[in-house]
Structures are given as C-alpha cells and as structure tokens.
Amino acid sequence: MPDRGLHSPGMRDFGPEEMRRFRGIERRFLDAVEGAGYLEIRTPTIEPLHLFTAAGTLSPQALERVYSFLDWDGWSGERVVLRPDATVAAARWYADAVRAGGASTARVAYVAPVYRFAVDGDREVWQCGVELFGSATAEGDAELLTLASTFLRGLGVSDFTVDLAHAGLVRAAFAAAGLPAAQQVEAYDLMLEGDSGVTERLAQAHPDQAASLRLLAGVDGASAGYIQNLRAAMLATVPAAAGPLDDLARAAAALDGAGVSYRVLAATARNFEYYSGVTFRFRQGAGTEARTLLGGGRYDGLTQTLGGAAAPACGWGADLLRLAKVAS
Amino acid sequence: MSASTRPVRVAVPRGDLRTPVGERLAAAGFRAQGYLEGSRTYRFDVDGIEGVQLRVFSDQDIPIQVALGQYDLGIASGTWIDELLVRYRHDSVVPLRPLDIEGETLVIAGAPGASLAGLAGAGVVRVATQYPQIAHHYLTRQRVPDYRLYEVWAQAEAWPPRDAELAIASAAAVAKEGLGVLGTVHRGGVWLIANREALATRDLSAALRPLLSLARATAEGGLVDPTPLAVTRGTSQVVPARERFRIAVPDGHAQRHTVAALADAGIAFPGYEAASSVRYPESGDPEVEVKVMRPQDMPRAVALGHFDLAISGRDWLRAFLATFPAAPVTELCDLKRSKYQMGAVISDDLPVESIEEAIALWRRDDPEFPIRVASEYASLADEYARTRHLGRYRVIPISGASEGFVPEDAEILIEGTETGTTLRANRLRMIDVIMESTNCVIGHAVAPDGARGARRAEYVERLRAAAEAAV
Numbered sequence A: 001m002p003d004r005g006l007h008s009p010g011m012r013d014f015g016p017e018e019m020r021r022f023r024g025i026e027r028r029f030l031d032a033v034e035g036a037g038y039l040e041i042r043t044p045t046i047e048p049l050h051l052f053t054a055a056g057t058l059s060p061q062a063l064e065r066v067y068s069f070l071d072w073d074g075w076s077g078e079r080v081v082l083r084p085d086a087t088v089a090a091a092r093w094y095a096d097a098v099r100a101g102g103a104s105t106a107r108v109a110y111v112a113p114v115y116r117f118a119v120d121g122d123r124e125v126w127q128c129g130v131e132l133f134g135s136a137t138a139e140g141d142a143e144l145l146t147l148a149s150t151f152l153r154g155l156g157v158s159d160f161t162v163d164l165a166h167a168g169l170v171r172a173a174f175a176a177a178g179l180p181a182a183q184q185v186e187a188y189d190l191m192l193e194g195d196s197g198v199t200e201r202l203a204q205a206h207p208d209q210a211a212s213l214r215l216l217a218g219v220d221g222a223s224a225g226y227i228q229n230l231r232a233a234m235l236a237t238v239p240a241a242a243g244p245l246d247d248l249a250r251a252a253a254a255l256d257g258a259g260v261s262y263r264v265l266a267a268t269a270r271n272f273e274y275y276s277g278v279t280f281r282f283r284q285g286a287g288t289e290a291r292t293l294l295g296g297g298r299y300d301g302l303t304q305t306l307g308g309a310a311a312p313a314c315g316w317g318a319d320l321l322r323l324a325k326v327a328s
Numbered sequence B: 001m002s003a004s005t006r007p008v009r010v011a012v013p014r015g016d017l018r019t020p021v022g023e024r025l026a027a028a029g030f031r032a033q034g035y036l037e038g039s040r041t042y043r044f045d046v047d048g049i050e051g052v053q054l055r056v057f058s059d060q061d062i063p064i065q066v067a068l069g070q071y072d073l074g075i076a077s078g079t080w081i082d083e084l085l086v087r088y089r090h091d092s093v094v095p096l097r098p099l100d101i102e103g104e105t106l107v108i109a110g111a112p113g114a115s116l117a118g119l120a121g122a123g124v125v126r127v128a129t130q131y132p133q134i135a136h137h138y139l140t141r142q143r144v145p146d147y148r149l150y151e152v153w154a155q156a157e158a159w160p161p162r163d164a165e166l167a168i169a170s171a172a173a174v175a176k177e178g179l180g181v182l183g184t185v186h187r188g189g190v191w192l193i194a195n196r197e198a199l200a201t202r203d204l205s206a207a208l209r210p211l212l213s214l215a216r217a218t219a220e221g222g223l224v225d226p227t228p229l230a231v232t233r234g235t236s237q238v239v240p241a242r243e244r245f246r247i248a249v250p251d252g253h254a255q256r257h258t259v260a261a262l263a264d265a266g267i268a269f270p271g272y273e274a275a276s277s278v279r280y281p282e283s284g285d286p287e288v289e290v291k292v293m294r295p296q297d298m299p300r301a302v303a304l305g306h307f308d309l310a311i312s313g314r315d316w317l318r319a320f321l322a323t324f325p326a327a328p329v330t331e332l333c334d335l336k337r338s339k340y341q342m343g344a345v346i347s348d349d350l351p352v353e354s355i356e357e358a359i360a361l362w363r364r365d366d367p368e369f370p371i372r373v374a375s376e377y378a379s380l381a382d383e384y385a386r387t388r389h390l391g392r393y394r395v396i397p398i399s400g401a402s403e404g405f406v407p408e409d410a411e412i413l414i415e416g417t418e419t420g421t422t423l424r425a426n427r428l429r430m431i432d433v434i435m436e437s438t439n440c441v442i443g444h445a446v447a448p449d450g451a452r453g454a455r456r457a458e459y460v461e462r463l464r465a466a467a468e469a470a471v
Helices: A014-035 A088-099 A137-154 A167-175 A181-192 A197-205 A205-218 A224-235 A239-258 A320-326 B013-027 B060-069 B078-085 B118-124 B132-141 B173-178 B196-203 B205-211 B256-262 B293-301 B314-323 B353-361 B379-385 B422-426 B450-470
Strands: A047-048 A066-070 A078-084 A106-115 A124-133 A162-166 A262-264 A278-284 A291-298 A313-319 B008-014 B043-046 B051-055 B073-075 B092-100 B106-111 B125-129 B147-151 B165-168 B182-187 B190-195 B245-250 B286-294 B309-313 B329-334 B340-347 B373-374 B392-398 B410-418 B426-438 B439-444
Touching: A014 A320, A014 B182, A047 A088, A047 B060, A047 B309, A078 A262, A078 B008, A078 B410, A088 A124, A088 B147, A124 A137, A137 A239, A137 A291, A137 B043, A137 B092, A162 A167, A162 A205, A162 A239, A167 A181, A181 A197, A181 A291, A181 B286, A181 B410, A197 A205, A205 A224, A224 A239, A224 B106, A239 A262, A239 A278, A262 B426, A291 A320, A313 A320, B008 B013, B008 B314, B013 B073, B013 B190, B051 B205, B060 B073, B060 B078, B060 B092, B060 B190, B060 B392, B073 B205, B078 B092, B078 B132, B078 B182, B078 B190, B092 B196, B106 B173, B118 B182, B125 B132, B132 B147, B132 B165, B132 B245, B132 B439, B147 B373, B165 B173, B173 B182, B190 B196, B205 B353, B205 B422, B245 B450, B256 B309, B256 B353, B256 B379, B256 B439, B286 B293, B293 B309, B293 B314, B309 B314, B309 B450, B314 B329, B314 B379, B314 B426, B314 B439, B329 B373, B340 B353, B373 B379, B379 B410, B410 B422, B410 B426, B422 B426, B422 B450, B439 B450
Parallel strands: A162 A262, B008 B051, B008 B073, B125 B147, B125 B165, B245 B286, B245 B309, B373 B392, B373 B410
Antiparallel strands: A047 A078, A066 A078, A106 A124, A124 A313, A162 A278, A278 A291, A291 A313, B043 B051, B073 B190, B092 B190, B106 B165, B106 B182, B309 B439, B329 B439, B340 B410, B340 B426
16 A cells, blocks of 8 residues: 555645745636736635535535534534635625625625545645626626636636536427436546537437437537537527526637637536526646636525525635646 | 454354344355344354354444444445445445345334424424434435434334424334334345455455355345425424423333332333333323433433433433533433442453553553444543543444454453452453442533423422432
C-alpha cells in the first residue's frame, strides 16, 4: 500500500508555494467579479442535510457521496452535511437574506470548499463562483456567460469553447416521450455519458418523437442555425420546447456577441436537479484532453424548493485549483 | 499470529438465524460441534477441516467484523449487510452468494390509513428505525423533502403514531404492532460475504469450497428503489402542547427492578409486571399514559419531549449525552437498583497495572498500532479513547453480546459488571472504572408547567423517598 502520509484520504495540504498560487488566482477571480458588481459572501461549511435532499436540489446519486452526520445536538434526528454544493448554500443564504428584509436582486460571489466522496482523487474541492438572484432569464444568462468569458480571458485563457444546453428542453422531450419524472434524471445522466441507447430506445418507442430526440441527442449543434432546426423538429410534437429554445437562442446570441465559439448539446450538467433553464460549461482542449474550466446555469425553482421566496436565479462555478493550472 | 498464518475465520450468526444456518452448514459438510445445538461457546473448530475457525456473533455485528478484516468470511442478514454497504459502498465487503434462508423484510409503516405523500407534503416526517443508513437511502430516493431519523436500539415499530409518524422495521414487527404498511424498504435475504483483501491475498479455499456449495436463494432480496413522491416541502403544523402526563418504563433486564421500585413507592401499572408487559399498561388515571419501551431509547424520547418521566439506566443517559451533550435530558432521581460498574476491560493475561502500561505494551513493536475498543456503548468507548489519549484507535460497535471479544477481536472492551465474576471466568479484568450505574428517573431539563409539572414533582418525590427508604 503506498504511503499516503498522515492526512485523511482525498484531502490535501496547501504548502507555502501552493497557498501563494491559491491566493493569486483567488484575488484575480474576486477582482474580476467584483468589478462586475458581484460581492463576496461566505456560507458555513456545515449546512442542514434537508436543504439538499428535496427533489429539485441534488440527485440521489449525488447524495450518496455527501458527508452527512449527526451534529453534537442532533438528538432530534436532524442530520447536517459538509457543504456538498456551493450553489445550494448560496441559495439558502439568499432565502435567509430576503426573509430578513434584504434586496430581491443580489449578485454574489464565493470562494469555498465543497466536500464529496471520491474513491480516488480529491474529496475537498475549492470552488469559486458567482450567483445572480432575482434577474429574469435572458438578461441574466447573457450577463453570466459574458462575465465567464471575460474572466477566463483575463486569466490568459482564450482557447475555450462553450457547451450550451437547456435542462427544460431535455425534460420536455423526455416527458413528451412518456418517461416518468423519476427516470428523467437517470436518462439525462446516461445521455451526458454519451449513452445513445436511452434516446434510441425512446425514439423507437415513440416514432413521432424520433426526429426531435435524435436531433437533440445525436447531433451537436454549432450555431444558431441548429437551434432553428430543433425548433422545426420539436415544436409540433413538443410544444413545451418553445420557451427553452428561445432561451437557448438568446444565450447563443450572447456568445456570438462575445466572440465565443460554442456547441449546443442535449445536456451539460450532471447530478444537479436544480437546473431549470440554460446550462453551460466552458471547455478547453478536445477529445480525451478536454477539460471543463467552469460550469453553471439557471435554477429558477431552487430558492422556493429550499423554503424561501421564489426567485429567478443563475450562476456558475469553477474548480479554483484547475483554473490556477491553466492561468498565465 | 500474522494474517497469512492464522486460521481462516468465519463469522456466523446467533439468534434466530442460528438454526437455519447451522442446518445448512451441517448438510454441506461444514459442521462445528455445538454451533447448531446452541452451545454457549463462541468459537468452534470445523469437523474434518483443518485451519478453519467459526466464531458466533450477533447478526448485525458480522458485516462490520468482515469489513474490518477480523473475519475472512461471514453469513449475515442482507439488511445488516446493506446497512453497512449502502453508506460505505466502497468498503471491503464482497457479497458472494445469497443463501436459501429467509431473512426479515423491512417495511415503512405508520398509523393505519396514513399516506406517505400526505405526511411528506405536510412538513417534517419523523421516522424511527434501527437502520438509519437504509432509511436515509430509501427516504432520499422517495424524495421525502424533509425528514428526521430517530436511530433507535430496537422496537422502532413502537414509536408511531404518537412518537414518530413512521417506522422502518421488520414486516413481522409492524404487523404485530398493528401499523399500516406503506411500502417495502428491503427484501431481506441472507448472504455469504467475504473480506475483499482476504479474498485477494489469502487461501480461503478450505472454507470457501463448502460454503459456496450452500444452496443459493432464487431471489437476491436487497434494497428497494421506491417511486419518488411528487410533493414539495410543506410547512409543519404547530403541534398543540401535550396535556397528558406520559411515563416511559423499561422492558428487558431492567423491568423487574422497575416494577419493584414502583411498588416500593406505592405505584402499580396493571399490565406492567415483573415478567410480562403490554405496550401501554394502565395507569389508573386518564391524565397519565404509560408506555413500555427500551431503556436505551428513553433519553432521546425524553429530550424530544415525548415523555415527562422515564425510568432508564444512568449508563444509557451517559452514553446518550456523550453523543449529544446539548440534549435537554437530565437525571431527576437515583433509584439505587441494578447497580454495576462500567469501565475498560482488558485481558487478565496482560502483565500491566494501568491502562497506560497496557497502551505501551500494545505499541511496543508498532507505535502506530490501532487499539481496538469494542463496546455496546460506542459513544462511551469513543469518549474513553479520546480522554485517555489512546492515540490511533478504532471503535468497534457491538450489539450486546461481548463474550470473547478481548483479546482476539479487541484490546479493550467497555463493559459493565456487577460482581466481576463473569469477567474473571473469561480471564478478563476491569482496569479503569468509568462510572457507577444504577436505575434512575430521567426527565426533560426544563420541567413542564402546570399539572404536568406538578405530577412530575410528585412522582419523583415518591420514587426518591421509596428508594432512600429501601437502602
């Protein structure tokens, strides 16, 4: 057995040189987002587990990897969890802030670790990210996509492309093909893993949906023209796709305006049930060398699911140490 | 003895599974004299098979023993295996074969007529269970928006409907309690399991060959993936303050002592006798309800405000507070019965006079040697290991039967003894006393107002006076 030292598996130390790099990239992130009006918040490491267990937050598969336990005062049976996701924590902060009389629109940023079990690799991941609460679809999505592009370019990273998708589009297609809500998350994840079998099975079972399912899952779009093709294929049989396609078109237009190349895919975000609208990931490299630099999307239902006031919201997050590796 | 030269160790269950497992082992030529017959011995050689040793454990301890690598192979209920694996799925237990032995089925149950969707949509759902990991797995997949798990020692089915909305417990137990079944949580089964590293590095074939010839179950049982509920988070109704005075009295070993203590104070609850009881004995007062439950679960139930008084043991109160120091439950009166000492027990063969000397001896050849502390009181074992600076240690939770753990399966046992006779008979001795335990009356840290508060003071005073008079 290799000698892994005295630290806990999946946890890492930051020596002086690593801390210097960490602080450097953290400063560049905060300077970039604060310049755009996103103010830093910090949420606790420990949150109530129930924030993450309701439908519309994390998937059961993601919940299998959280660090949950009974606190010293957990005799009432309420479990707590080491923050497994920064967006849910920020949404909880926003719900509490609004309840305490805070503004309904908020632009916030964070740098915080998230904790998820992994057999190999890091179990503590330092994330940086931004969340925009209270802004309606088109403007908010465009603002975040532009901010992400500007931030990455500020780091000296220019060779990235964006994968765009819409959570509502896939759900509408699955629902029209008769897939129960419970199986939609599983099918979504299979699709994300490149398993074409799930869509092919649905296409064969529902011939009237075949064209839209195959176009959605089998063809990677590369321009606004693809979205028009989806519109042509889907709207007759999946009228609920109209809104998502409009959202996608506006997000694509924002990227066109920022001079960023993109693909339109069926799915981009795994294990996060809270996404309700446009989702995206900024990628660098291609094929087996490809890596995700940053990802996010719209989650309009999350604050209400947590028990707070309903608020449109979107955001993105990134692995800070991964950014440190690619920054100039 | 190194792992490579020691016998192949097989953990087998006592209790209800002993007979069916023993019969099948004997039929497969894997016969250990005395196991099937219910001998009180806990280690057996296997007839005609050299280098294989059988050890008897409580069913629920077997997966842990195999996961730790203390035993290479084991036979245990699917429920207890999954209770470990559903949380620690990357752990070192390999399920090898489902056996044609019936294991208990777990169900989720509540008051007759209750609906899970209705409860989940109304607010926080309280679920009592002995299987918190399986319950968490099930309720998460069921997408119950907000739930609280009451992890109880036993008799989870006794909690609904007054003390929890639901229980996850065996189908037979909830039927006996008259609850309505809302769904199946685990389909049971009994499995042959193995330690992953032992399979990879040791020759287990002398035991594996006959054990793998045991008849296979036609169905594998296991966890049930429920259909998710389509409910959103509800707002819990404000529960009106309870008016009836509620008392919890213990079953099991403490029952006869409690009946005697009550009798000394001139209190009788028909239906709660020295050798028998019903769930809800009579109190003779419409404003007073009496419930029989496990003393281990009373501190939690009192802290939750479900009972105004409970008669438990100081050991269970201390174990509960070691886990949850802020819980609002406190001792109100010492009944001075069932007296025993709880402490750290080690092998009497060790030439040491203190726990410090014992630690030095265990670490003589390996400074990083992890000291194994086994106990039914896992939180007290953990507290002891921390406060006595054991360094690298491992708490091994056991479910009651502690015979034979020291020295083979643990260095220290946190255990109680009345006279020390049993310890001496097993060549053990208590080297550190942690506490002296007696039966006691416990209550909420904040006394209730009004009539309930007055009743509590009256009961406590009567019991206290009787206990002091009896000394």
